[in-house]
Each structure stands twice: as structure tokens, then as C-alpha cells.
Amino acid sequence: MGNKMKYGAAVIAAGVLLGGLGWSGQVVDASASKAKANIAAQKTVKSEVVLKWNGKALNQKGMLDHGAVYVPATAIRDALGIPLKYDTKSRTYTLGNSYNKLSAEVYANNKIYLTVNGYVYNVGGPNVDGYLCYLKEPGGQIVNGRLYIPYKVLNEYMGVQGQWNSSLKSLSMTPKKQNSITIKSAALKKKVLNVEAVVNYPVVSGLENEQAQAEINKVLKKNAEDVIAGAEENLGLEPPSGTKFPSEYEFRGGFVVHYNAQGLLSITTDEYSYSGGAHGMTFRKSYTFSLKDGKQLKLGDFINMQGKNKQKLNNLVLNKVKEDGGYHPGEFKGVPADADFYLKNNAAVLYFQLYEYTSYASGFPQFELNLKEWK
Template sequence: MQKHTKANRTSRLLRREITPIVLAAGLIVGGSTIPVTPTEAATPTAHQLQAYDTVRLQVNGQTLDMQGLLSAGRTMIPLRALSEALDFSISYDSEEQIYTIGSGVNQLQLTNGSYGPSMTVNNIYLGDYDPINVESRLYVSYRVLSDFLGLHGAWDNSTKTLNIVQDEQANAITLATETMNESVNGSEISIRYPQVEGDSMPTQRINETIQAQAEKYLQGVTETAEERPDDVRNYEFMHDFIVTYNQNGVLNVLTQDYNYVGGAHGIQSRTSLVFDLESGKQLSLQDVVGANTDYLQALEDVARTGLTEMDMYLGEFAGFDEDPQFYLKRDGIVMYFAPYEYTAYAAGFPEFYVPFGDLGIQMPFED
């Protein structure tokens, strides 16, 4: 087993069809210039740029010469601001044609496929975080930076200003990434999972839970790969993770599996692991929201409304089971369902976000 390595990107589903990103000029990253190659998509015109409202950007109170944009209610940050003002590392894989933003356990991968620019976190696609390309300039959603890269913003609506600062509420822990990459009977297996550094009993308890899940996955898919008939194309297996919450003594690791064993597409599944760092205990949704059943009912109502309004809803949602699927974000809870559970496969993982404030929780997990 080895420390963090470059993520395996064999999954045809998790990485969209890729074409090079269009930029006005080569982006300087790590001392080299990222190539600029035209795409099939038409470049937006100046008139289209003028259709966006601009956002004044600040970092730690200092105003930038770069402006953000408002797009469909989202604040979009220019890619150049990430590398210059926010000091994020940005690398470019010329073979895969993927931009990687950030160097911690959570890394953004930015591609430009046949449906336009898209964003994943550790090769996992999570909802409405897609970037936009305006006049050959790439803009990244502030929300993805806040949710996964440890930034926090204060919005001043009167001046349309977003002041971005580093999140000071993160837990004082260090996370490392472990990998297990195997080739079995011609099929590729790629596994990444986090470990909390330290040797305390709670830390060991957390690490053992996360590692056991990864090893169980490896054992299962290895057996499946060994049974692949010779006349069937090679299988593909991927297990990856995202840290969705790391504050107030709580750590949330969301793992996602992708298994391709033939057919039109692979099958995806998720597991959300929420831990109390002080005890190492794994937390349920009821542990998070408390014993008040009104919280659970409010979450269920949001999920029911969201599902029934989806075009791909298949029906039959009667309420949560005994162990609802959820993960935490900085300021709220996301309820989610598996593909095919209540919607067609093309809907992916239906997600429904509820701010903590809507549940009467100002800041969860505080004493």
C-alpha cells in the first residue's frame, strides 16, 4: 500500500468524454504553458458576457482586479483567481486533458466534454458544480470551493461583493490518502480511501472502519474479475472518496463505487461515513439532527417534493427507511438516493439539500 498517487481515471462513466478546454491564452501552471486548442463548441461572444452580472471579488478583504460572474444564481470565480489570488495549485494532464485544482485529499478535476465544461471531485460527479466558459475564460463555482476546498465567503448584496477567506473552523487533523490498484484477469481495480493520521483509539477506530470498507470492496470485485469469461470485455472497478464535512469535531467521508461488468453502463453506489472524532463512533442521521422527529419529517418532505418534481421519477417513495442516506456539507444536510431506487439511471444520485438553519440548527455538533 502506498501514499497518495495520481488518481486512476479508467472509468468511462465518471470521466466524461473529454476535449481540450478553450482559454484565451495558455495558462501558466508549474512553469509550463497549458496548450490552447479549439473545440467544436462555439466560443461565447462579447454580447453573451454582457448578459452576466459581475461580482466584485475580495480575498481576505483585499479587492482583486479580476471579477466574478453571476450565473443562474451561482457566483462563478475565474480560474486565474484560483492560481494567483487564492494560491491553489493547478496542474494539467496532457494525456487525459484534465485540469486538477488543489493538492489535498479533495481535488477538483475539470474537463470539457461534448456537453460542455464539467467538474468532478476526486473523479466523482456531485450535482450542480459545473464550470462555465465565457469568452474563452473559464469560471469555477464558488460553491464547490466552499464545499470541498476549505474556503468560506461573506456576501455583501448591496455592493455585489464576495469576500473569500480560508475556513478556520476545520478540525485539527491531517488526512492521508491510501491506494490499492490491482489488475485481475485483465480487469483494472482502482481504490482510494482516506486515513486520519495519529494513533489514538478514536483515530484507530475510524481508520479501521474506512479501511475495512475498502478491503471488502477489493475482495468482492477481485472475485468478480476472476470469474470474467474470456469472451467478455475487461471489467472496470473504481472506489473513491470525498471529504464533505470536517468541522466541529465531526468528519464525513463519502465513498463512491463504480463497477462495469458489461452492458450499456456501469453501476454506481455510495456510502456516507460520518464520525465523531472524539469517540470514533459512526453517527447516524438521528445522531446529527437529534431526537426531534420534526427534523426527520422536514427532511422527508423535502425529499418527497424533490422526487415527485423530477421528470425521471419512477414513483413509490413512501418515506425514509430506517437508515436514510445522507451526507453533510458546511452548512447543511444532503439527502440522496441511489440510481434506480426511485428514478431512472440517467438521473444519477438524486440529491436534496436542506440548510441547517431550516432545521433550527444554527451550528451542529457544538457543545
């Protein structure tokens, strides 16, 4: 068995083991024959959902809205035993800590914008406090004064897995089975006159192979150092009038852990900068490691990128870019071997940078590749 098939099989096995609510985050039955009918029916119904944690029914109920399940933040707090705080001044809820800290900021008309450790999750823009909200995912909801979080966020970023029972309208949640490692958030800071660049980055510990652990941490810290150096260079190119830069200048970085199972670790770092102009810029970079030896893996280690499969992938990307109004799709030369991607359960997510093939407003073009279909 080659490495590509080995890594892909590991992720598929973990996904089957963990279960979930479908690729789109919609609630689907396990039976493929029933899935289409169930989704169609659910999109028209907003109803109550029975919630369970480790087999025990919770007192609080969830909510089914447009095919997506929402869970009360207070239920998450009580079931998982993680802190929930609310800042009245900023109207921001904070759930969790360390690298999986979820923030829900309440804006006008009670719209909720979600970030995970500073990483923007849902669409809500065009602009939210300096960040573009690129991903077209459901945000939180305020219902009767209570905050509800999409289950998909809990599943992808908060270490929760779930099994949906469509006939009972119940969601049974349990902790994900993850690698026995520790991930903490560290920070690098650099102040240039009145502007402070701050980058939060992950530090991994608990690996059996200490050399692999050192190599992984070296790569992740080097990325943070490069972000700080880039901020210094950027500020150096624009000398301020007097002794200060404009107060709205900003340089910050964060990260999210997408996948942490089966001896694999997949992380995306998020770098945002604003130094004047119509809008800031965000750059994303992902790292997927084998914890056994510290090797940094590529997209081709998980899917077949040879022959007809490579052409199929190129056509998929090109057609989507054209469909989304890409302004220079003619420059697309194919998906490179070192393409940006990250792992999630059963899938590799290929993405491209802002402006690479589409307009700024289109955000990061993403392509979720089911590992079974692309093996």
C-alpha cells in the same frame, strides 16, 4: 442537551461562523426581505464580480451568471497558493492536490465537467467517460480562454468560505476554519488479468484520541477493501474469452470530504464499476464521525426523526420521488434510522441509491435538510 441537539448545534454554529452564499449556491443578500428580489434580478444578468482574498482585492475578476458566482481558476491558484495544471491531450485542468483535487475536463462545445478526487460534481450527461453526472449543479465555464469554477464547489470541497456584498458585487473569500487534522489519500489496487481495480480512500491523522483515529481509519480502509473484493467477485462471475476481459471494463473508487469542522468529519465514498451492458453502476456510502471518540453518527443525531417530524420527512421523500417519476414509490416504507446522509454547513443531506426509488437517469435523489428547521 442530548447528542442530537449537541451535534446539530455544532454544525449550525459553524455554518453561521463560516458564512456563505445561500443553500442553492445562488448569491443572496443577508436580508431575507431582499433575497427574492435579488435572486430574480441576478438570474437575468451576467456581470463582473470583484474578488477579495483575506481582505485584499485580487487583480482578476469573478463572474456572476444566473445567480451563481464563478471564480477564475488562475485566481484560485494565485490566492490559495495551490497548483494548477493543464493536460493538453485530455483537455483537463487539475487544481489542488491530495483529497481536495478538483479536475475540470473540457468536452465538446467547451462544456466543463467537474470531479473532486474522482467524485462527480455536476450534471452534464447522460454519460461522461463512464460516469453518470448525477448532480444538477453548474459546471465550469470557459470565457475568453480562461477557466472559471463555481464558487459553490470551492465552498463545499476546496476549503473556501465567502461573504457576498450585493451592492458592491464583491465576494470576499477566506480559508474555512477546519479541524486541526490531516487527511491524505491512499490507494488500494488489485489486478485481475488485464483489469485493475483502484480505490482511493482517506487516511486521517492528527487526532488527540489515537484510539478514535485508529477506529475511523479502520472503517474507511475496510470500505475500500470491500470495494476491491466486490470487483474481484464481479470479475469472477464473468470469465473472459481467452485470457483478457474487454478493455472497457473498469472498477474504481474515490471519496470527498463534505464537512471537517467542530469535531465532526463527514465523508462520502464513490464506487463505480462497468463490466459490460448499457452503462456502469455507481454506489455511494457516507460516513460521519465524531472525532472525539471515533463514533459513527446517524442522521437522527442531527435532526429530529421522531413523531410528526418523521412523518413530515417521509412525506417529503415520497412526494419528491413521485414528482420525479419514481417507478416504484409504493415500495417506500419510510426513511430508515441508518439512512445514507452526509453533513454540510447548517444541513444534513439525505440521499438514496440509484434504482432504489427512481430510474437510473434520475441519479441519486437528494434532500437537503436545514438543521434549524428539523431540530
